[in-house]
Amino acid sequence: MNILEQADAAETRPCTSVGQLIAALGKTAMRRFAAALEPAGIKPRHLNALLSLRAGETSQQGLAEAIKVDSVQLVGLLNDLESEGLVERRRDPADRRRHIVAISCKGEQRLVALDAAVDEVDDGLLAGLDPHERGVLHGLLLRIAANADGDTATPCPSETDGASPD
Amino acid sequence: MNILEQADAAETRPCTSVGQLIAALGKTAMRRFAAALEPAGIKPRHLNALLSLRAGETSQQGLAEAIKVDSVQLVGLLNDLESEGLVERRRDPADRRRHIVAISCKGEQRLVALDAAVDEVDDGLLAGLDPHERGVLHGLLLRIAANADGDTATPCPSETDGASPD
DNA sequence: TATTGTTATACTCTATAACTATA
DNA sequence: TATAGTTATAGAGTATAACAATA
Numbered sequence: 001m002n003i004l005e006q007a008d009a010a011e012t013r014p015c016t017s018v019g020q021l022i023a024a025l026g027k028t029a030m031r032r033f034a035a036a037l038e039p040a041g042i043k044p045r046h047l048n049a050l051l052s053l054r055a056g057e058t059s060q061q062g063l064a065e066a067i068k069v070d071s072v073q074l075v076g077l078l079n080d081l082e083s084e085g086l087v088e089r090r091r092d093p094a095d096r097r098r099h100i101v102a103i104s105c106k107g108e109q110r111l112v113a114l115d116a117a118v119d120e121v122d123d124g125l126l127a128g129l130d131p132h133e134r135g136v137l138h139g140l141l142l143r144i145a146a147n148a149d150g151d152t153a154t155p156c157p158s159e160t161d162g163a164s165p166d
Numbered sequence: 167m168n169i170l171e172q173a174d175a176a177e178t179r180p181c182t183s184v185g186q187l188i189a190a191l192g193k194t195a196m197r198r199f200a201a202a203l204e205p206a207g208i209k210p211r212h213l214n215a216l217l218s219l220r221a222g223e224t225s226q227q228g229l230a231e232a233i234k235v236d237s238v239q240l241v242g243l244l245n246d247l248e249s250e251g252l253v254e255r256r257r258d259p260a261d262r263r264r265h266i267v268a269i270s271c272k273g274e275q276r277l278v279a280l281d282a283a284v285d286e287v288d289d290g291l292l293a294g295l296d297p298h299e300r301g302v303l304h305g306l307l308l309r310i311a312a313n314a315d316g317d318t319a320t321p322c323p324s325e326t327d328g329a330s331p332d
Numbered sequence: 333t334a335t336t337g338t339t340a341t342a343c344t345c346t347a348t349a350a351c352t353a354t355a
Numbered sequence: 356t357a358t359a360g361t362t363a364t365a366g367a368g369t370a371t372a373a374c375a376a377t378a
Contacts, residue, residue: 015217015322018300019195019288021307023210024234026192028317029185044189051181060337068190073369075338097336097377122185128313129306134184137306140299141187147294151194156181227359239346241361263354263359 029125036117040110041084045069045077047118050103050111051155053087057102068153086110195291202283206276207250211235211243213284216269216277217321219253223268226255234319252276 016024033044048067052058060078064071078101081087086107092098103111126134145152182190199210214233218224226244230237244267247253252273258264269277292300311318 015221016320017284017288018304018307019199019291020210020214020284020321021304021311022188022291023192023195023199024319025307025310025314026189026195027319028314029189029192031317033185033189044186048186055181061335070370071337072339072371092336095336095378099337118183118186122183125185125188125310125314128309133306136302138184138187140295140303140306141184141191143294144191144291145187148191148194148291151197153190153193154182155186225359236347237360238348238362258359261355261359265360 025125029121032121032124033118036121037114040114040117042080042114046081046086047114048153048155049074049077049081050086050107050114053101053103054108054111055156057100059092059098060101061098063101066153067155068151081107191291195287198287198290199284202287203280206280206283208246208280212247212252213280214319214321215240215243215247216252216273216280219267219269220274220277221322223266225258225264226267227264229267232319233321234317247273 030044033047037043037047045067049063049069052063052066058066060074061071063069064074069077078087078089082089084106085104088102088104089099090102092100126137129137145154196210199213203209203213211233215229215235218229218232224232226240227237229235230240235243244253244255248255250272251270254268254270255265256268258266292303295303311320
């Protein structure tokens with residue numbers, strides 16, 4: 001049974017909707033990421049922040065928007081990362097109210113090890129899918145994320161339109 | 167560009183992993199379901215419980231396992247549903263420690279209205295995908311859920327392997 | 333006065349331990 | 356003693372309001 005025939009089979013009004021499935025799997029994924037990151041002493045949000053900062057430094061407000069975390073909550077998050085020397089905060093000379101947040105060298109190095117942990121979780125989650133199917137899934141999810149961008153945390157939105165749909 | 171070519175494009179090591187994407191989208195989906203169910207006075211968990219009960223009555227322990235909610239937490243959940251007359255609890259004559267939980271007639275009716283709300287959220291989430299792509303996505307997600315079944319809440323796991331009980 | 337970052341507070345969700353009634 | 360359900364309590368996560376520094 002290939003992927004297309006399977007789609008037709010699934011099209012007969014299923015009990016669990018796609019959205020519910022995404023919600024449930026999202027919870028599972030989050031739990032696994034949290035477990036995988038725990039030895040490193042950080043949580044999924046810290047990783048998201050680091051990933052977003054890897055793309056370039058920004059103000060706290062900008063970062064908060066990028067990873068869809070309340071700017072209030074981001075304060076403690078950055079305190080954690082800063083106390084471990086993974087990020088650095090400095091005043092913006094142009095507007096001294098702003099804090100420019102940047103990932104440190106140590107932070108970049110940590111991110112390499114973290115990438116491996118992320119890949120492991122991904123591999124466990126997608127164990128039942130072959131590489132091609134994973135690619136299909138990834139493409140579909142990226143398009144959903146792009147569509148619901150206002151709601152969804154996308155650390156690296158620049159990749160979103162990289163596939164140039166249509 | 168069809169769905170397969172798009173998959174190849176996405177296969178170039180993306181910034182956000184599939185698992186992270188699922189986690190982020192899961193959060194978005196959960197938020198939207200919560201918002202959609204709020205007028206009905208219930209939360210996603212209540213809906214999950216009702217959906218699971220629609221497939222047949224069980225003990226609280228069985229229900230807790232089915233929807234991956236702690237049996238401790240399930241107590242309050244069922245209190246909510248029972249106080250609204252959506253479910254009924256009765257003692258199991260065979261083992262008086264057990265409570266048999268069943269969906270009520272009113273609960274089934276409520277579920278019909280709720281299904282519409284769920285469909286609406288699904289439609290909003292999957293707005294960027296055509297019906298065929300939605301089917302493909304659904305099939306892939308079902309397989310992931312089947313694989314990670316121990317971790318994931320699956321109100322109606324019987325649909326997972328394509329078996330159609332009737 | 334408006335904005336950036338911060339602190340304090342409260343509310344929800346979740347996990348743990350202890351209690352009851354049955355077996 | 357062990358199990359099903361319940362209750363109480365503490366922890367993490369999240370949202371809101373008020374405050375200090377700067378524009």
